[in-house]
Amino acid sequence: MKSSSVRLTHTANLLVCLSGLLYGGLRYCARREGDFGPESHPAEDPLRSLHIVTAPLLIWAVAAIWHEHIWPSLRAGIQTRRRTGLTLTISFAPMVLSAYLLQVSVEDAWRSLWLWLHLASSGLWLVTMLIHLVLPRAPRMPDESTPG
Numbered sequence: 001m002k003s004s005s006v007r008l009t010h011t012a013n014l015l016v017c018l019s020g021l022l023y024g025g026l027r028y029c030a031r032r033e034g035d036f037g038p039e040s041h042p043a044e045d046p047l048r049s050l051h052i053v054t055a056p057l058l059i060w061a062v063a064a065i066w067h068e069h070i071w072p073s074l075r076a077g078i079q080t081r082r083r084t085g086l087t088l089t090i091s092f093a094p095m096v097l098s099a100y101l102l103q104v105s106v107e108d109a110w111r112s113l114w115l116w117l118h119l120a121s122s123g124l125w126l127v128t129m130l131i132h133l134v135l136p137r138a139p140r141m142p143d144e145s146t147p148g
Contacts, residue, residue, distance in 0.1 A: 001069045009065055012058040017126050019054060023047035024119075055099060062092060084132035088125060095121035 001009075026041040027048075033039070070089060073082075098118035105111045 001065060005061070005065050005068060008057075009061040012054065012061040013129060015054040016051060016058045017122075017129075019047050019051040020122060021126075023051050052103070055096075059096060080137065081132055081135045084128050084135065087128045088132060091121050091124045091128065095125050 023044060026044045030041045030044075031038045032041070070085065073085065094117055098114045098121060102111060102114040102118055105114055
């Protein structure tokens with residue numbers, strides 16, 4: 001992969017995952033009692049906004065690496081990091097779709113369903129991405145040797 005694509009992917013992952021983890025932590029673990037009942041943490045809204053605004057960057061990064069990393073690796077039959085790569089590829093669609101549906105759903109039952117699907121697929125994405133990054137790399141493919 002080009003170094004610019006690697007940087008984009010890692011930066012997008014870091015921003016989206018970190019903002020999502022911090023937002024979730026504040027939303028579900030940092031409620032405090034105010035004068036009129038439970039109140040949200042003051043940083044909750046900015047973190048949610050950061051998560052929503054940076055998520056398209058991750059979608060764009062994955063689309064960018066599809067052509068230069070994911071698809072060529074699949075076609076070449078590269079086995080190194082294949083399981084984690086396939087898990088990332090498969091978990092991406094439910095993660096993105098559930099995030100979108102969570103934003104547009106009104107009924108509590110649907111919001112709850114999309115939230116749990118988003119949490120599960122995002123958790124799978126995060127853990128798998130970390131594993132994918134620490135596994136040994138495959139030898140470079142011929143088109144990956146071009147400096148980015």
